[in-house]
Amino acid sequence: MAEALEVKHAQRQLKAINQALDSGRFMHVRKTIHDMPACDIALLLESSPSKSRTELWDMLDADFYGDVLEELSEDVRNGIITQMMPEKVVDALEDMEIDDLAETLSSLPQSVSKDVLKSMDEQDRQRAEKALSYGEDTAGFIMNTDAITLRSDVTIEVILRYLRLKGEIPESTDTFYVVSRNDTLIGTVPVTKLLTAMPDSSIEDIMDEDAEAIPVNMPETDVAKLFARYDWLSAPVVDSNRQLLGRITIDDVVDIIREDAEHSMMSMAGLDDEEDTFAPVLQSTQRRSVWLAVNLVTALLAAAVSDLFEATLSQMAVLAILNTIVPSMGGVAGNQTLTLVIRGMALGHVSAGNSKWLISKELAIGFFNGAIWAVLIASVIAIWKQDWMLGGVIAFAMMINMIAAGLAGATLPLVMKKLKIDPALAGSVILTTITDVVGIFAFLGTATLLLV
Amino acid sequence: MAEALEVKHAQRQLKAINQALDSGRFMHVRKTIHDMPACDIALLLESSPSKSRTELWDMLDADFYGDVLEELSEDVRNGIITQMMPEKVVDALEDMEIDDLAETLSSLPQSVSKDVLKSMDEQDRQRAEKALSYGEDTAGFIMNTDAITLRSDVTIEVILRYLRLKGEIPESTDTFYVVSRNDTLIGTVPVTKLLTAMPDSSIEDIMDEDAEAIPVNMPETDVAKLFARYDWLSAPVVDSNRQLLGRITIDDVVDIIREDAEHSMMSMAGLDDEEDTFAPVLQSTQRRSVWLAVNLVTALLAAAVSDLFEATLSQMAVLAILNTIVPSMGGVAGNQTLTLVIRGMALGHVSAGNSKWLISKELAIGFFNGAIWAVLIASVIAIWKQDWMLGGVIAFAMMINMIAAGLAGATLPLVMKKLKIDPALAGSVILTTITDVVGIFAFLGTATLLLV
Incomplete structure (x- = not known):
């Protein structure tokens, strides 16, 4: 009977291998990874910066290539394969099960996968092309043909x-x-x-x-x-x-379940699901810049709204100081609703049948949230700035923005799903834009009418 | 051979049942749910507002109670059980497998679970108490004892x-x-x-x-x-x-994998993993208020930082208008890093062995991000406000804040893990506080020195 397992063991091993690599004890590393199961080697590669990754891969027996590639995440796998010779790739992919082979081929750059398909023998190529023909992300794509x-x-x-x-x-x-x-x-x-x-x-x-x-x-x-x-x-x-x-x-389904659950979290932060934690700096910078560009536009839009009230702001600097509070609270409340509805849709709980009920529920929560935080913020501001009128203005804006946040958070994902846009991907940016614009308008607008 | 399955079927059924409930066709509903498998009844309950939930539960055959309870999520299950008589609960739980029984008991309010344990027969109670003794969230808690x-x-x-x-x-x-x-x-x-x-x-x-x-x-x-x-x-x-x-x-493990993956997303929005999308309004309002309270403190802190620069703001209203851009970009960039590191830790990729490398990578990305967006925002502002000096000030603040965001996003989860705090839960609030404070200080501070 083998030792009872410990997860920490893998982490210690990882550290030891990285230290051995750094100090140039390559023989030791080669020996260690020779005895590791393919899934642990894959974990090691995924946990290593790209430079060590190449070193480790070169130390690996060619016999292990296929098993290890099968276990790697898309980004890491592609990084390795594109540096290999096509013939070596073919050798490595030969023993893969058909579903893993199809997945690997479809994730490679087209020029590479074409080269690989060309170098395969007739029977393997037909099997692979058949699986690819069902289209990515379908049952046919992830099935095996080895049923008895x-x-x-x-x-x-x-x-x-x-x-x-x-x-x-x-x-x-x-x-x-x-x-x-x-x-x-x-x-x-x-x-x-x-x-x-x-x-x-x-x-x-x-x-x-x-x-x-x-x-x-x-x-x-x-x-x-x-x-x-x-x-x-x-x-x-x-x-x-x-x-x-x-x-x-089920083993292939487990991966899908985990990826689906992760997908929402990664998308909401504007990241690609497959983003590799240890990718080179420039590649990561480029991947993340789309989201930052979108956010810059949003932030400039909010600034443009404030710009409409320049006269008010230049008369009362205190409004500039408090201008971020209402948008910030609306953003958090709206994101809570958005996250909950997106998860509900993923679990199959939210559909056309109960969406009306859900929207009215979130509106009601927005109303209560608005009331609670309006009273609180009014008291804080009235005491801090010794101005009850100012407190009233911010309370009113809070009320409006919390209701807008509940409404936007609940309806946005439903509308986007109808338009076939992934709600996790664009939802939170649009939501924040709404709560920013409504929050600033409500606060500075009311202030302009009542205080200046 | 049964019909090939369709997921949409479940959604249509859901809608039909809700409509039947609304129009009072209770006999029809009772007949429909009588023919549904337990997991579909559970999905129906989870997708219904609390009022319909009670109606549906009352229509269910008592024989099905156990099977359906087993499939429900914690929040929904507790809501139903706390409204049942203890004897009925005991009947329902009797046929459950030991791991599901332990999970159900541990999630109930203590007074209810004591009542249930008391009403059980000796043998069942011993089995249940044994499983509970291993402690929640351990292997002993989720295992079955029916191995051959x-x-x-x-x-x-x-x-x-x-x-x-x-x-x-x-x-x-x-x-x-x-x-x-x-x-x-x-x-x-x-x-x-x-x-x-x-x-x-x-x-x-x-x-x-x-x-x-x-x-x-x-x-x-x-x-x-x-x-x-x-x-x-x-x-x-x-x-x-x-x-x-x-x-x-594996069937019990699949649930854990999905919950673990969901946990980070829900926590980052300040939600409880088990939060029920269709819970009553007041219960939801209360659950979400903790996070809003924390955010209010954060928003007030940011306002207090701006308050330090009141003199500057009252001289130049344009600074008030642009004051949100730098914090907003820092928040997005920092959250990208944070999300990636939290996922990396969950997958076992990030550990003490490679954390130094990771922090320097994210610092480098912060530097590049800073450079790119500094140039862009400087150009936009210089053209919009016809003020190159102002563009230079915002560019400098952007640079500082992007580097701070990368550093904070990478180190926060590592530090919090050492302190045994869940990084997904508190990470994004602390991060946003840092990027807000650094962003405002850098922008208004530099402006005060150079522009006023």
Whole structure:
């Protein structure tokens, strides 16, 4: 029995390897990574700056290339592959399972993937092109074609004899599929049922005829939702004629579930999901600049709104000092609503059926939030600046902006989804623009009317 | 063969049920939900406002209570259970698997869970108290005790006869565990290997002696990382003497992986992970107010910094108008870095071994970002306000703040982790405070020195 596992072990190992690299003890590093499983080598590469990454890759046995590439995240994998010779890439990809191969090829720059496809042998190329033809992010793209199929009229005894002859069953097999003569899926048999069934019973007697199948063109996020909801370990994939094409296993779905959940967080900060923490400086600077450019426009827009009130501001400097409070509170409240609605949509809780209720709920919260923080900020300002009128003005602006924030936070993602724009990506920028503009208008506008 | 599945179907059903509820067609609703699987009923409850939730729950057969409760998220489940009579709760929880039972009990208010435990029969109570004793969020808490154990000296033939007699194998069983006389785990046998092995070979011949086991006190997030990394479907749980205590299956781990990934996004917006999208208005208002209170203090702090420059602001209203641009850009850049580092830590990529490299990388990006946006904003302001000197001042402040943002975004999560504070929770507030204060100081301070 192996040592009980410790996650910290991996981190210590990482540190040791980095120190060994720095001090030039390459033999030691080579020996260490030779004994590591592929997933740990992948973690090591992902945790290393790009310079050490190249050094580590060069020390790796070519036999391991495929296994390690399979485990790497897109950005890191592409960085490594584009530096390899096409023939070496072909060697590395040869042993990959078909779903991993398709994913790897589709994420490579087109010129590289073309080169790789060209250097493949006929059969592999056909398999790869077939998987690619289903389109990225569909069930067909993430399925494997190694499902074991059975006929319904044979007995358990015969199946067992056949399996013992075959000697090996593909990894993560928990279910066998029963197909008719023309490969139509007619039922499923869990592996465990073969163990408990009497030898003389036939597959027909023990198969589940109601098992559900995934259409080959279903988007992968929907596939992931079904797996999570029904606790599946694997599921068959069929075409529109119910012909069995392959199977999807939970290990690939776990990655999709994690990526989907991460996607919202990364998008809301204006980052690419696959952004590599240890990418070179210039590449990272460039990737993040889109978001900063959008924000600059937003910030200038807010400044332009303030600019309308220049006369007011030059008469009362105190307004300039307090001008950021109302927009800031509206931004936070609106982002809370936005985040909650985006998550609700991802979990399948929010849809057309209950969106009206949700918007009125968030409006009500905005109203209560507005009332609470209006009273509080009015008191603080009245005491700090000894001006009750000023307190009243900021309270009024707070009230208006909190209601606007609730309304915008709840409706924006719903509207954007209808327009087929990813709400996580653009939602928070648009929201902040709204709460900035409304907040400044409400505060400086009211002040101009009442105080100057 | 059942219809190929469609995710949209669930949403249409949801809408239809809500409409039926609104128009008082209760018999229709009762009939519809009677035919739905537990996970779909759970989704329906989670997607309904609290009023409809109670109505729907009352229409449900008591036999379904347990299965549906198991699938619900914490907040929604607690809302329902606290309105049920303790005896009914006990009935509902009776058939739950031990890991789900422990989770449900631990999330209930203490008074309710005490009542429930008291009403349970002796054996169930002991099982539940045992699971609770391992502590929430540990391997012991999420494991099941239904693992099938084998002895190493028996033949496959004997095992198969035993399994056929037994007739049923627990759900999600992909591996049998081989134990010695005192229940020490000595090996594992995949279910599929029993199918391919020759009948006269013994378990000893085919078992894997190097299979890894999870210590009972390992935190659940570490368990999830191991499952994701090694593509496990299940894993044995052992105590410090390597005695087998139970097993953890991938379906429970999938939930943990999703919750972990969601946790950062929700925390960064100041929301509780379990926050229920359809909770009553006042409950939601109260939950979100903590974050708004913190933000009010932050906003007032920023105002207080501006207040130091009141004399400058009253001389040049244009400074008031431009005062938000530099803090806003710093906030966005800093949050990008923060989000990336928090995700890197969650994936296990960022640790003490490479944190120095990471901080210098983010400093460099801050420097480049600063240079790019300084030139841009200087040009915009110089043209807009016809004042090159003002453009120079804002450019200088932008440079300073972008570097501060990179430094703060990279170091904050590392420092907070050392202090054992959740970086996702407090990180973005502290960061924004830093970028606000530095941005305002740099801009108004320089302006005071050079322009007034």
